[in-house]
Amino acid sequence: xxxxxxxxxxxxxxxxxxxxxxxxxxxxxxxxxxxxxxxxxxxxxxxxxxxxxxxxxxxxxxxxxxxxxxxxxxxxxxxxxxxxxxxxxxxxxxxxxxxxxxxxxxxxxxxxxxxxxxxxxxxxxxxxxxxxxxxxxxxxxxxxxxxxxxxxxxxxxxxxxxxxxxxxxxxxxxxxxxxxxxxxxxxxxxxxxxxxxxxxxxxxxxxxxxxxxxxxxxxxxxxxxxxxxxxxxxxxxx
Ligand SMILES: Nc1nc2c(c(=O)[nH]1)N[C@H]1C(S)=C(S)[C@@H](COP(=O)(O)O)O[C@H]1N2
Ligand SMILES: [Mo]
Numbered sequence: 049x050x051x052x053x054x055x056x057x058x059x060x061x062x063x064x065x066x067x068x069x070x071x072x073x074x075x076x077x078x079x080x081x082x083x084x085x086x087x088x089x090x091x092x093x094x095x096x097x098x099x100x101x102x103x104x105x106x107x108x109x110x111x112x113x114x115x116x117x118x119x120x121x122x123x124x125x126x127x128x129x130x131x132x133x134x135x136x137x138x139x140x141x142x143x144x145x146x147x148x149x150x151x152x153x154x155x156x157x158x159x160x161x162x163x164x165x166x167x168x169x170x171x172x173x174x175x176x177x178x179x180x181x182x183x184x185x186x187x188x189x190x191x192x193x194x195x196x197x198x199x200x201x202x203x204x205x206x207x208x209x210x211x212x213x214x215x216x217x218x219x220x221x222x223x224x225x226x227x228x229x230x231x232x233x234x235x236x237x238x239x240x241x242x243x244x245x246x247x248x249x250x251x252x253x254x255x256x257x258x259x260x261x262x263x264x265x266x267x268x269x270x271x272x273x274x275x276x277x278x279x280x281x282x283x284x285x286x
Contacts, residue, residue, distance in 0.1 A: 063116065063165060063247070066271030066282060112169050115232045116246075118266060123200035123252040125235040132182070132237065136196070136257035139187035146236055149222060152177045157217055159242035161249070164272060164283035174240050175223030179213050182220060182256065192258035197239050197265075200254040206239075206247065206265030207274075217242050220253065244276040245283050 127146050135141040155178055161169045179195070188210075196207045212218070221240045222229050229235045234251025241248050247267040268274050273281035 063267060063270075111172075112167055113233070114163065114167060116163075117201060118204050119201050122231055123254075125231065125252075127236075130236060132253060133255040134182060134186040134258075135255065136259050137189045137192040138258050139189060140185075142185045144182065144185065149177065149182075149220075149237065152181045155219060156223075157219065159217055159240070161240075161242065162245055162278045164245040164247060164267075164276070164281075173223075173225045174219060174221040175226070176219045176221035176237065176240070178219055179256075183258075186258070188258045191260055194259045194262045196255075196257040196259050196263055197250040197253055198255040198257065199234075199250050200252040204250060204252075204266045205263070206250050206268070207259065207262040208241065208248065209262055212241070212244075212275075215241065215243060243278060245272075245278060245281065247272060248276050 130146050131143040132149060133141065133143050154175060156173065156175045158171050158173050161172050183195075192210065194207055194209045195213050196205060198205050208218075218239075218241045220237050222237045224230065224233055229238060234253065237253050238251045239249050239253060247265070250265075262274055264274055272283065275281055276283070
């Protein structure tokens with residue numbers, strides 16, 4: 049696996065599928081091949097989408113982030129048209145505008161971020177809202193026991209049980225290190241669940257669906273555990 053570094057020091061290193069069984073392997077061959085293909089070209093695409101301003105900010109290199117995408121371009125955030133939908137098994141589907149999101153009670157936390165491929169970023173300062181605040185607006189029904197998080201970056205999705213989503217430090221983060229969440233990290237809002245590997249931390253979140261039970265997400269269809277507990281799931285080294 050090769051690692052590339054952009055001018056901003058943002059590291060890009062493609063995840064690889066986990067070959068857990070023949071059926072899954074055969075089923076995911078096409079996706080695996082295409083991600084190998086994209087592995088090389090994504091770097092050049094990303095170099096071109098990082099704006100000169102972002103290049104000038106020297107705060108990212110030392111932190112050790114690597115920027116991951118699955119599509120060829122990153123979603124663009126437009127503050128006036130952006131909405132976060134909450135739907136599925138709810139009494140009242142809602143669309144939350146950016147300013148409505150910012151008006152919800154704000155929480156801040158410092159937590160460590162682990163990618164399943166082995167890199168870690170310590171002490172990330174996040175600002176955002178707890179999921180419960182957002183879910184309350186839509187009133188989940190009793191059928192709902194899980195949440196599906198849909199990224200504006202098609203086809204990236206992931207899910208959590210309601211119990212997992214209720215962990216004290218799970219949040220929808222719209223700030224990182226005191227600044228609005230940068231585009232490369234999922235602007236305007238991403239899921240943060242420090243107890244689980246990075247692939248659960250969906251960037252460019254655009255829709256949350258209440259569902260009966262978790263659906264395998266993007267990396268889970270490629271062999272990673274649906275329960276992505278740091279240190280306990282089939283991640284790094286297993
Ligand atoms: N939409 C989307 N979200 C995503 C990913 C992705 O490719 N697309 N990669 C995941 C993985 S595997 C990791 S480790 C983290 C990386 O976060 P970063 O790109 O902000 O460093 O984002 C997660 N969320
Ligand atoms: Mo990751």
